Amino acid sequence: GAGVSQTPSNKVTEKGKYVELRCDPISGHTALYWYRQSLGQGPEFLIYFQGTGAADDSGLPNDRFFAVRPEGSVSTLKIQRTERGDSAVYLCASSWTSGLTDTQYFGPGTRLTVL
């Protein structure tokens, strides 16, 4: 079946603007994760959802970052007042549940560039 999809694949914006990044998980997966990957680093956890609720948002760097998953499927990561330091690849992953042994399957990522 279809894997995790993310749109857009690339996003260039200006400092101070608002952006939305979308993630469409694998059908039937109840858990959805957002990560941020900077150049030369591994992915860093931002937030995860179990169903519609954010189960753990401890990785969000500050209150400019917010994510929603209103119907328990598609999720949107929202970044307000973007800063140059927000430039990175934003990865989404999904799994059947949020159990420790449930493999997370990743999307191709959205490359965000803040000028």
Next chain:
Amino acid sequence: SQELEQSPQSLIVQEGKNLTINCTSSKTLYGLYWYKQKYGEGLIFLMMLQKGGEEKSHEKITAKLDEKKQQSSLHITASQPSHAGIYLCGAHSGNTPLVFGKGTRLSVIA
């Protein structure tokens, strides 16, 4: 918080050679994942190891988990250009989000 250290950071091998990548955790491992990433793409799941001493293989890639050493190794036999990419290990420490190492960049030359 848990940290995963991968070694080496980068590796260049000749096609047909064997190689090993290591991932060492600062805390007890509760499941260790190996992923592969190519430029512009997401992470591709390779294997997950759960128990100490566990070993799994897929095609020419074998991964082992040494629970006592809090370490996992990924071994590629007879490397091919298709094996080139960035290999990432990820792990949980208890009921915590997945933490990743910085990755090992593998290049395979003809």
